[in-house]
Amino acid sequence: MSTSTASPPAPAGSCPIAATFDVVGPRSAFLVLREASFGTRRFADFVARSGLSEPITAGRLRQLVAEGLLERHTYREPGQRARDEYTLTAKGRAIVPVLIALREWGERYALEPGEPVGRLEHVDCGAGVRTGLHCDAGHAVEVTDASFVRGPA
Amino acid sequence: MSTSTASPPAPAGSCPIAATFDVVGPRSAFLVLREASFGTRRFADFVARSGLSEPITAGRLRQLVAEGLLERHTYREPGQRARDEYTLTAKGRAIVPVLIALREWGERYALEPGEPVGRLEHVDCGAGVRTGLHCDAGHAVEVTDASFVRGPA
DNA sequence: CGGCATCCTTAGGGATACTG
């Protein structure tokens, strides 16, 4: 990937990558979203599985609800006391490809080969799921075949 | 996406998402990598285009070189003085899909509609480039059709 | 140009203890 122009000063102010970090938050937010994407719903499970402390977990959950990536519902199973649960919204589900891409990179470049990391399966056929680039004309695209052009999307 | 198991305690220690953040670094590292993916090579340009301060930029460049995502070369054009430049390694290029996925999310959910953000083009045909999920059997996969299974990849 | 040194402020995050 490269610019076709000589890249003028760049309006860093409207960079969608920076904007994503500004909305989603820090590392810990991605870990909370990871757990939510795995189906974790309850506070205590987020704490246990994310590896984050309670205050941080609580803060991220609150913030992600405020940003609209998670929804909080209080529900009560018959005969049980009320519980809170957090589930992904459409906005939150839309970030799952980012999580998968992060996962793929980490598995390849940041973990020891052979570390147990689980796998993503296509529910329809059981085959492994991966991210990829493709163009609107339907071609598979390599990173080196993508060119960034500044200006209106 | 959801777990098919009840998700036991989770070995957060070997989470590839967390590992990616641990290797790549914080938000500013992604902005530096963004610029590198656009073809930015020189220190002053990284500073001007990333919107980061010089010390932070210098620190990220040094760290990303140390982690093997960037390579630093000193080169001298004929009749010019020596310059340093930073270019992506294969390990660094491999993270571009993460950047693209972050970019797509931000454009959709974190920026005002209509903000100028540029676009990615397939060099072969000029069509826009997007990320997507697919399975090893070749099917396009929706987020909701991916299931995470713990255990060896 | 390509940095590093210093200083400062804010944000991220863990530990612990406590409350509804």
Next chain:
DNA sequence: CAGTATCCCTAAGGATGCCG
């Protein structure tokens, strides 16, 4: 169980100034 309240430490990051 689902948090909140403190306290404390470290990391992130900007501003400024200096140096090869």
